[in-house]
Every structure is written in C-alpha cells, then in structure tokens.
Amino acid sequence: MTFGLGNRCSILLSYGTRDWTDIYHSGPVWKVPSLDRPMFQSAALPHVMTRDDFAAVEARLREQLLDAQFEVAEKKNAAVLVTINGSDGAGKGEIVNRLYDWLDDHLVGTLSYGRPTDEERARPGAWRYWRDMPAKGRIGLVLGSWHHRALRNRALGRLDRAAYDDVLENMIRVEEMLRNEGVHLLKIWLHMDDADARRRLKKLREANGSLRRPAVIEWDEFDSARARGRLADAAMEMVERTSTGAAPWAVVPAADPHYRDAAVGDLLLQTLIRAAAAAPPAARTLAMAEPMRDLPKPSLASALDLSLTADRATYGAELAALQRRLTEATTARSFRRKGLVIVFEGNDAAGKGGAIRRVREALDPRRFRVHGVAAPTDEERARPYLWRFWRNIPRRGDVGIFDRSWYGRVLVERVEGYAAPDEWMRAYQEINDFERELHENGYMVVKLWLAISPQEQLARFQDREAKPFKRYKLTPDDWRNREKWALYETAMTEMIDRTSSRHAPWTLVEANDKKFARLKTLRTIVERLESQ
C-alpha cells in the first residue's frame, strides 16, 4: 500500500486555488490540529519534465556524477549514504537502478533491509546498519533504512509518544556523529499523492509477471486509510524533527519519473561535491553546488491564484467586522496569559505596510509594537542572529508585529551570500526550535507571506517613482532584489517547506489585490486566535 504527504499537505496549499472560499472556511486548518504536518507543501505541486529535457539533463548529470564520484573515491575522505524512503509505487527501486546506471557501479553498493534476520534480531537494532557501513570513497544506497524501521514501529503502535521522541532524538545525534566522522547522508523522501501511488502500485502488481525489476514494496500491511494516516503523521513528524543542518531531508516529487530521477541525481551530485570538498574532520567548510539550472522547480508562490480580488461592495464592512473580532480576541481576559507574534514576509512592495496598518488599527495602542527589520546594527551583528528578535519578544498579553523577521537568515542572507550555506541550512532547525519554544511558552506565532507577481511589483515600483510621497519607499536595493526574483522564489519555497511546522504554519497571502490581502491577513490572525 501507499501513502504520501499529499493528503494532508495539499489542504494548506490549496488556499490559493479558485475554490478558496470553500477551503478557507474549512476550519481545521487554522486550528493546527496536532496531526497536521504542513511541511514540504511544494512537493504537491506539479513537477514534470519532458523526455527531451530529461535527455539533456541526464547527459550532463552522468558526466558530472562520475567526475564527483571519482573525486570522492580518490580522496577517500568521505562516504555517502543515500537513504531512499517514501510511498510504495513512488519508484524506490527504479531510483536505485537509475543511480547504478549513472554511477560507476564498482564503487556503489545497495544496502537493503527488510524483516530482520535471526542474526540481526539477536543484536541491537542499529547493528545491521553499522555492519554494512560503506568505507570512505564509496556510496551506499539504502532501502529500508533506520528511518523506515522507526516509522513502521511508530505507525504500528510499538513506540509510544515518548519512545518515538527518544528514537528521533537519538537519530539526530547518530546522524550528526556520522557526519562528523565523514559519512555524508542524503535522506530522500519520494513524495507521491496517495491516490496516484496506489494506482501506480496496482498497475505494477498487475504487470508483475512481466516485471523485470521487482518493485520495492515496504508498506503492504498498511492497507486501511487509518493505518496510512498514522504512517503519514509519523513520517511528517520525522521529516520535521530530524531535518538538521548536518543531515536535512529532501522531499522529492515522484509523480513524474523523469523529474524524480533528475532531482535525485542533482541532489546526489550536490552531496558528492560537498563530500569531496569536505576537509578532514574537525574543520568543515561547505562548497555547495548551485542548484541545477535546468531543473524546473516550481515555487510555492507560482501556485497561488493572484487574480483573487476582494468584493469592493462589501470590503469596508468585512474589514470592519474582522477588525472588531481582532479587537475582541486581543482584549479578552484569556489573552492576557498568552502572547501573539505576527510575522510579515513577502515580496518587496507586496503591501506589508498596508496590511500591518489594518491589523494595528484593531489593537490596543498600548499593547503592540511593530518591529521593522533593517540591516543588523553593530550591536546586533556582535551577537547570535536570533538575539535581536529575542529581545523584542512581547510580554504576554501584548502583540509583537515583525515587518520582516528572523527569516531574513534564509532569505536575503542566503541569496546575498551574507550567510554561508551551512549557516542557513542549520537555521531552519534553529528557527523551528525558536518558534517551538515560543509556542510552548503560550505564544501564538502567525506567519504570513504576501505574494505578488513580478508584473504587479513592477507597476508598484513605477507608481512609487512617480509619486513624490511614495518615493522614499523605493531604494536601489529593491531594483537589485528584483533581478534576483528566481533566487528569492527558490529560497522562499525552501523556507516555507522547511519551517511550516505544526506549531507555526505559514499562510500564503495572494496580494496582487491589496484589499484581498488585507482581508485574508486579518482573517488568518482572527481565526487562529478564535480557534484556541
């Protein structure tokens, strides 16, 4: 049987589709139910690659992969372990075969683990993985990794909450240790919509007699929707919790085999380059390969329907009603024991200021502060990057509004190169930890991404240039950032994928129409508050 992230993730993603009003009022999304795992939404977007495009990518990949592989083999300073997990039917076996085609197969080995043998059962669970550890210079392709084992045990109810926590914490430490010891992990999750995967698996099964390459079936006994749901929950939690700077997960859309193989090849290439560049242990400097240019990676923003507009006739009344609800929610007695942190991010000129104003108007002026985030001061640069946000965390009962935020670390600092790759890679986990701490202290963290199209941005820039009182809003930086639109979209998509945690999910706001954006912003905040 199959399962995917899709059935849970696509809900959040579909905010921006035409049937917005239906989804929007579905409630549970805002309640952030404990089983909802909104990370890696972008994998649910359509990812396709034509046969011709694939042929071109493949020709380049083969050459580069071999080069990188031989460099690792010669230097012998690192081993690479590729763990391949995901839905049955998503192509786990096909990926392994493809990688054998592309790589020099003398230096690759498959490590495949199913039901433990007697030999294995007689020893600690980790023993079988240790026994097969590839030597430095070699690549291991792992099917049925320790991730699989933990997932299965959790989904079958053999691990309770606390035991699963322990397993995940232990996983983080062991993987960090492996990285310190020169074993580079590439942790792949092949994502496929649940229904698609089941269809594909059925087809595979029917053709089974003629199959030359047997499919990798790992989740056979998870044949009820409930069982698959438990599995999906456990999987999402694992991906969220064990994505560390040293060993992040990569969720690969697997519906289109060409795209899937190209994406895995690209990820492996980057891992090999990093492994080859790794200095002897202790000093770790990362030379990250540029993401592949010809691999079409749809951004989450591109999935939004930016043509959405607010109804002019009812806008005023709707706005007033939402503001009233916000006032009520933030002046209620129960709010005094809580705190509210609202993060505004988005494209330049997306209308953050206007949206913030509509929020601010509804708040007690003594009980909120808006924090604009500019380039860090000397004072701030001299401390960990989270410091300047920590000191502005509001008192309980107050509201802190951040006009740009700690996410600068994985947006502008990443794109402009102010942060090194391993700094922004580990920042995802650090930010998730930070927001979890706020959550556990009774704070609600609402994160909004205001998205506009490049055309709309251009129009707004020109408008700002034309109007003297708006001109101060436009800086040379804005024009420069515009040229890096695609890089920012990539950074934004990865950011949303990796930080849309259970406790603090992102909401994407279609902002080509300012009035629509303001209503959605207010509604998001109000409904989160009211759902508590």
Place this chain on the structure above:
Amino acid sequence: MTFGLGNRCSILLSYGTRDWTDIYHSGPVWKVPSLDRPMFQSAALPHVMTRDDFAAVEARLREQLLDAQFEVAEKKNAAVLVTINGSDGAGKGEIVNRLYDWLDDHLVGTLSYGRPTDEERARPGAWRYWRDMPAKGRIGLVLGSWHHRALRNRALGRLDRAAYDDVLENMIRVEEMLRNEGVHLLKIWLHMDDADARRRLKKLREANGSLRRPAVIEWDEFDSARARGRLADAAMEMVERTSTGAAPWAVVPAADPHYRDAAVGDLLLQTLIRAAAAAPPAARTLAMAEPMRDLPKPSLASALDLSLTADRATYGAELAALQRRLTEATTARSFRRKGLVIVFEGNDAAGKGGAIRRVREALDPRRFRVHGVAAPTDEERARPYLWRFWRNIPRRGDVGIFDRSWYGRVLVERVEGYAAPDEWMRAYQEINDFERELHENGYMVVKLWLAISPQEQLARFQDREAKPFKRYKLTPDDWRNREKWALYETAMTEMIDRTSSRHAPWTLVEANDKKFARLKTLRTIVERLESQ
C-alpha cells in the same frame, strides 16, 4: 543549603581505600540504582594548593588571561559566557570577584539571575538570558543560569521526567547553536562535599554582619536531606546529559579556595584561547591550550590503594566459587535475552590478559569472543571509529570481551594526537550514547580499569624482557607509553569522569597484585549480573 556530588560519588571512589572490604560488599553500587550518578568522581579527591604555589600560578595566570582576553576583544569573533553553578558555600561569588581581579573589568559583565522580575515573568523563560547576551569580544559571568533554573524546577517537582528530558534536549540544542554563532560556553560546577559546604555556609552566615562580599545563596529552601538528594540527582543527570563536545561541563573541586580559583582561571584561559583561535563560523578548528602544568590534578588511579592483595590461602577457593557463579549467571535461561559486553582497559602490563583468562574459563566456549584491539586496519580507518566495535557486538546470550576498546579514542588517540581535541571532546558524548543504546537493547556493559603503579609496571617490563616466552608481549611502544605516564593518567581520569554513566559505570581495579585483580574483576562481573 548545600549539596554536592560527594554523597553519591564517593561511594564508588572509595573502592580503593583501606576499608575496601566494607564498601565492597555494600551492594547498591553494583545494582546501579537509577538515581546513582557516578560521573566526575575525581572531584571528590583531595585537591589542594599551598599559598606559595598559588601565588606563582596566579602571577602567570593574570598575565596569560589578560593577553587572551585582549586578543578576544580585538578580534571580536567570539563571546565567552562562564556559567557558575554549584553548592551554596562553594564560593560562587568569590570566583566572580577573583575573575574581576584577574581580567580587565571593562570587558567583563556579571549576569545574575534570581527570582524572575515582573518584566521577565511576562515573557518566555529564556528571554532574560537572551536580553543580556554579551557582544563578541566580551566575557559574561553568569550566576543563576538556565541550568540553575532547570535544576530548581526539576528538584521542586515542577518538571516531570518527560518535561525535564525536553528541557535538557533543548539545552543541548541551544548551546550548540550558541557555539555555532560564536558564543563559547564554560559551564562550571563547583563541587564540594555536602557536609563541608554546609559547614562553610554556616560559618559565612555567622560572620554575615562583617562580610564585605555577600555570599551567593541559591538553594536556601532545599533544607532537608531528601530535597538535597533530589537536587543532586537532577544535577548529576544534567551534567551527564548536557556535556557535549561543543559545551562540556567542568566539575571543579572547591574545597580549597586556592585550588578552586586556579582551576577556574585555567579553564577560562583555555576557553579564551579557543575563542580567540576560532575561525569565523562554519570552519571550526580548535587550538586547545595545554592543561596547566603546575596545577596538581590528582588522577583517579592515584587514589587507589595498590597495596591490596588477595589472601593466598583462600585465593583458589574464592576464584573457583566466583567462576562457578559466573558460569551459572551466563548459562541461566534469562541470560539468553540479554547480552554482556565487558571492557578491559588499564595500564600496559596491568594484567588484562590474565584477568580475561580467568573470566573466559568460566564461559561456555561457544558463547564468547575476545576482541583484541590493535591499531585500526585500513578497513577500519575508512569508517567511523565506532564501526569496528559495532560489528563485534555479541548476539544476545553471548559475551563480548574487549581487550582495549572504543576508549582508545580518548586515551591513546588523544595522547598521541591521532584524534584532534574536538574529536575526542565529542567522543565522550558519542560513547555515552553508544553505551546507552546497548543498555536500552538489553546489554549489560561492564567496564574495568586495571591500575598498577609505575614501579610495578617497570618490574613487569623487566621480567618480560628477561623471560623469552614473555618477550613478545613487550614492544617499543610500551616503553614510549611509559614516558607519557602522566598524560595517560590525565586522559584516564577525564575518561572515567565523563563516561562513568548511570548505565555503564567504571570500576577501578587495583592490580599490583594479580590475584587480587582477578578476584575483583570476577566479582564485579558476577555481582552486576546477579543484581539484575
């Protein structure tokens, strides 16, 4: 009120003292009760320094500390936080004053936290520490750190088992993040025997009117033995769990103020040197300062009474009886679901081989293996250092005997420089994790250190040279290692301090008399097995 590690640790330490037989039969030690925290036993040894010695050390320290401090201040690439915790009466306040005397006080600040203020209470608990974060180039001396807060909440029952686990895991991550962001932590635990600390505190209190410097009293409400016991347990667990490579704890014996201040000064000097040498984040290379030469650090082995001998008249009978019990314990039905791992470490020529033989004789020859550990092979060097031990973990029901072990990482590899300082520093945690995993999988890990005096070693070497059939046992390495006796003793003491975990405590075996060593070895194993 006061508490220390002493009341729990000294039990294990006193194995080697004259009243050995009494202690030895006290039982609970071998049961490894869940509250026993045997780490950092060496702090309970007498650490003293004369006034004259201190004057000499101080003169040198002041100069070096100032040099290092100014280098950190100029480079501005790192901040240093010294968190000072420990028993009331152990001299927390005195340490702060001493450090002010020694350092340039413009670049040092005290960060002192007591009961939270209204401002602090209104925000997440971590906020007050973030607010005061020193800028790079500066040193912060922290009284009442986050460690203190977690300890208090645990000891007062405000954090249950699971919540305390969470707090400790979170602590590890935050401290790692701080280190990555250039904040170097020196986490000090001032250790004082409980009774001594209370005496000292009483004296301080009586003289309170005339005190120029008020004492730092933090644990006032812990006035019952039971409350102090809970506190000691929570403290030991924190020290064990949160001693990471990035931010290890240092347990400083505080009974003698001269020794205490010199030790803290030396630790701070090393931290400053490391901070100054730290490359910009991402690349981390550690230039560890040599431990201070004139600071007398007693080794744990030096506390042993090596004159202990076995009674020749009863030796044979005792040996036979112990072997019989070992045979029984390892052939019992219940043993088949468990595994036994025995680690032998010790000085060269300490008699590990002979002791192993006496153990081996009592085991089913089909169900044990002895693993001699020599220099790693190419195969082994190409993989994480734990690999060669992982693959030799016995099946359940079997016994794995390691003649030298994974502890080579923090002994020979440290002393000979095969492992870099940050490699062997993080190895303590990795080894504790490894042994905890074995423990959780039903394995018992028994670790024995066979200790002989340098004189006895010389005699045995000479004996080996003289007897042709023993000559193969003596290599030029043995003579070389002998010259590094003191370095090995330091490494051994730190090893025992940092890896004598609850699940896998060390036992020190006085081995100048081979027969005595063999009996104690067998008895240790048998009693651990029988106590389960």
